Amino acid sequence: VVMTQTPLSLSVGPGQPASISCKSSQPLLNSAGWTFLYWYVQKPGQSPQLLIYEVSRRFSGVPDRFSGSGSGTDFTLKISRVEAEDVGVYYCMQSTHLPTFGQGTRLEIK
């Protein structure tokens, strides 16, 4: 399953919203009704961290300015008000099929 993210880079002013799109080449809804779509962020010099699991559930400790949505083949990560600490590369990943990642979206602060 190919995961395609857009844009590949994003420059956003502090306090402004940001949105990243992720499209899968096959539907991610499985026969049991689950959609295994995840968002990770890799901050500079760090390992990836889980932000969102199963499309829209925030992982422990993730600020509520992060939200995930979508269904089928189209998914979105939104940051309501970008902060300096949000700089990094954001990856979507699906595990409905063998896990595959998007190419990553680099977020920088203007």
Added chain:
Amino acid sequence: EVQLVESGGVVAQPGGSLRVSCAASGFNFDDRAMHWVRQAPGKGLEWVSLINWNGNRTYYADSVKGRFTISRDNSKNSLYLEMKSLRPEDSALYYCARGRGSEAWSFDYWGQGTLVTVSS
């Protein structure tokens, strides 16, 4: 606190073999599936392999199937990846990652990675 510490990354020759390890702590290791994910220098993330909680089920990316073997020792809270017939394109930072459940195909916590370089 969940901790995953990888080790064993070195410079290896094409066609050679190598084993990398991951020491886990801060959680019940034998309750969780474990994964290896790699990242070539300056590139994105690629899932490599999954092993379920008791080691009875293993899965591999097509790019490594038949060359890599994932295993675990629950008595030592340790995860391993045996790599054979290494290719230059296997050069990457290898992360171990904790599964979100005993059979989970997704992961939550990641280690810091161990660097494998395949070069003559």
